[in-house]
Amino acid sequence: MLSTYKKKPAIGLNGFAVEGWSAIISVLKKHSTDKSTVVIDCYTGISHEELQTQITQLESDLFIHTKDLFIPESDATVLTARFMTDDVLFGYNSNISLVEYFDSKKLKAAQQAIQEAEGRVVVFGHGAQLVANADTLIYADMPRWEIQLRMRKQEATALGIDNRKEPFSLQYKRGLFNDWRVLDKHKRTIYEKVDFWIDTVMPQAPKMIDRQTFFAGMDKAAASPFRVVPFFDPAPWGGQWMKDEFDLESSKVNYGWGFDCVPEENSLLLDVDDIIFEMPSVNLVYTRSSALLGKPVEARFGKDFPIRFDFLDTVDGGNLSLQVHPTTQYARDHFGLPYTQDESYYIMDAKEDAFVYLGLKTSVDGEAMIHELERAEQGELVFDADKFVNKIPTKKHDHFLIPAGTIHCSGINAVVLEISSTPNLFTFKLWDWQRLGLDGKPRPINVQRGKEVLNLDCDTAYTMTQLVNDVEVVVTGDGWVEEKTGLHKSEFIETRRHTFSVPVTHYTADSVNVLNLVEGEEIIVESPTDDFEPMIIHYAETFIIPAAVEAYRIRPHGASVGKTCMTIKASVRI
Numbered sequence: 001m002l003s004t005y006k007k008k009p010a011i012g013l014n015g016f017a018v019e020g021w022s023a024i025i026s027v028l029k030k031h032s033t034d035k036s037t038v039v040i041d042c043y044t045g046i047s048h049e050e051l052q053t054q055i056t057q058l059e060s061d062l063f064i065h066t067k068d069l070f071i072p073e074s075d076a077t078v079l080t081a082r083f084m085t086d087d088v089l090f091g092y093n094s095n096i097s098l099v100e101y102f103d104s105k106k107l108k109a110a111q112q113a114i115q116e117a118e119g120r121v122v123v124f125g126h127g128a129q130l131v132a133n134a135d136t137l138i139y140a141d142m143p144r145w146e147i148q149l150r151m152r153k154q155e156a157t158a159l160g161i162d163n164r165k166e167p168f169s170l171q172y173k174r175g176l177f178n179d180w181r182v183l184d185k186h187k188r189t190i191y192e193k194v195d196f197w198i199d200t201v202m203p204q205a206p207k208m209i210d211r212q213t214f215f216a217g218m219d220k221a222a223a224s225p226f227r228v229v230p231f232f233d234p235a236p237w238g239g240q241w242m243k244d245e246f247d248l249e250s251s252k253v254n255y256g257w258g259f260d261c262v263p264e265e266n267s268l269l270l271d272v273d274d275i276i277f278e279m280p281s282v283n284l285v286y287t288r289s290s291a292l293l294g295k296p297v298e299a300r301f302g303k304d305f306p307i308r309f310d311f312l313d314t315v316d317g318g319n320l321s322l323q324v325h326p327t328t329q330y331a332r333d334h335f336g337l338p339y340t341q342d343e344s345y346y347i348m349d350a351k352e353d354a355f356v357y358l359g360l361k362t363s364v365d366g367e368a369m370i371h372e373l374e375r376a377e378q379g380e381l382v383f384d385a386d387k388f389v390n391k392i393p394t395k396k397h398d399h400f401l402i403p404a405g406t407i408h409c410s411g412i413n414a415v416v417l418e419i420s421s422t423p424n425l426f427t428f429k430l431w432d433w434q435r436l437g438l439d440g441k442p443r444p445i446n447v448q449r450g451k452e453v454l455n456l457d458c459d460t461a462y463t464m465t466q467l468v469n470d471v472e473v474v475v476t477g478d479g480w481v482e483e484k485t486g487l488h489k490s491e492f493i494e495t496r497r498h499t500f501s502v503p504v505t506h507y508t509a510d511s512v513n514v515l516n517l518v519e520g521e522e523i524i525v526e527s528p529t530d531d532f533e534p535m536i537i538h539y540a541e542t543f544i545i546p547a548a549v550e551a552y553r554i555r556p557h558g559a560s561v562g563k564t565c566m567t568i569k570a571s572v573r574i
């Protein structure tokens with residue numbers, strides 16, 4: 001099948017961009033005099049070797065790598081121990097500042113040496129900006145998805161610690177709970193000062209843009225519909241649907257995950273006069289939060305993008321683990337999360353035998369179920385999910401609402417579009433069907449945590465009335481219908497489904513909108529007042545409308561003209 005799904009969406013603009021190390025070095029040489037201080041700060045995941053080799057071409061009289069000014073690894077381990085915890089999966093959100101990684105004596109000595117230096121000074125590494133007043137400040141950034149790939153290949157060192165030999169889950173835990181928080185906090189303070197941004201996602205094929213181009217990209221993205229770059233990953237339960245539908249690499253055994261809108265992990269592409277510059281999309285959230293999120297959303301969530309869209313493909317795969325997510329208070333107490341992992345499953349596609357496990361059967365003895373789960377965790381019995389949990393047949397366009405604390409999982413042969421709050425690691429697996437993870441080992445089960453958050457009052461009646469297809473028509477017009485499909489009243493996301501064969505006008509109403517074309521081949525998103533360039537969207541593509549857009553119009557386009565299309569739209573309840 002010919003796929004129309006675009007895997008590399010980019011925001012087009014004119015500006016300054018160069019590619020290749022020799023072009024980058026020559027721009028930097030021109031930009032800095034022989035007596036100036038050039039500072040190259042960076043995120044984790046970059047190749048320190050590649051960068052350092054190239055930077056030495058700047059011919060400095062004094063070269064400082066911040067790793068030589070850091071506290072020893074053993075001290076960095078102690079510094080972060082409280083946030084890393086002993087749990088194999090979960091840490092606690094760190095509040096460490098980057099400056100705490102520096103040995104204060106070494107830092108002072110370096111600053112003294114810089115003052116006394118006569119020629120060009122180059123400072124490179126994490127936190128380089130904290131060492132010297134830069135005449136030229138460069139930032140080598142890296143999207144989190146690429147960092148994860150490099151962690152798996154043991155190519156990414158952590159902040160102040162070389163943990164490449166650790167299992168991926170521990171490397172990721174350190175990134176998520178500590179390093180990325182520390183580095184993001186620092187990056188948020190220097191956006192306005194950075195003269196040049198370097199993209200080294202493709203080894204030995206770097207790109208560089210300047211400050212004006214960076215902000216022009218941010219301004220354009222915050223004022224028009226845009227997409228982030230989706231990424232796909234296999235899973236123990238992964239399926240075959242996305243492979244065909246999105247034309248993914250056929251040699252992979254399966255694809256379970258499709259992350260289509262997780263701005264803290266996805267990339268954003270700027271197409272600067274045909275040079276494609278890749279950066280973490282969270283840069284947009286950090287620099288243009290009020291235009292993107294909307295002021296009331298920013299007031300509540302700060303610079304967090306609160307909505308996540310992703311696909312879970314189990315077609316010819318397996319059941320997800322039977323699981324539950326922490327309540328808000330549990331997530332605060334145990335992980336330092338400001339809000340928890342509330343979810344919903346919108347069914348994109350389903351085979352005849354597809355189903356979802358959701359909520360407890362009426363009259364189930366919750367304590368007895370937990371006891372059996374505990375015994376199953378010990379390998380003493382095979383847990384009989386059907387005895388305790390509602391197994392609900394599902395079809396295309398069903399919407400299941402999954403507030404935290406609800407026992408759930410999608411079964412085999414479905415394609416779920418998860419429309420959820422952003423946190424996505426906080427899954428307490430209760431039962432994993434005696435299956436191994438992709439690494440050949442059983443995945444960690446968390447009945448002990450799960451039993452503390454399970455909502456035992458969520459029985460069949462509650463599930464069927466409150467969590468399954470709680471759909472209400474909001475308004476209809478000639479050729480279109482708008483329905484409210486969720487989420488549950490205890491979740492902060494509102495979802496509206498539009499079924500239409502004619503143009504429909506939408507209003508952001510002070511909240512970022514995230515949409516997906518769940519039916520139909522192609523639509524076009526336009527500004528009723530010509531404020532942004534029209535954007536074409538294909539089946540299953542997720543797209544983001546910044547709150548500042550205010551009004552936008554969607555109509556069937558191309559092959560879909562005259563046909564009925566459907567979008568699902570998520571926004572934050574204000």
Ligand SMILES: O=P(O)(O)OC[C@H]1O[C@@H](O)[C@@H](O)[C@@H](O)[C@@H]1O
Pocket residue numbers: 235312320321322323343409410424425426427429
């Ligand atoms: O945890 P597994 O079994 O891989 O399930 C896959 C995923 O299911 C979804 O519902 C989410 O809750 C994820 O957080 C979870 O990880």
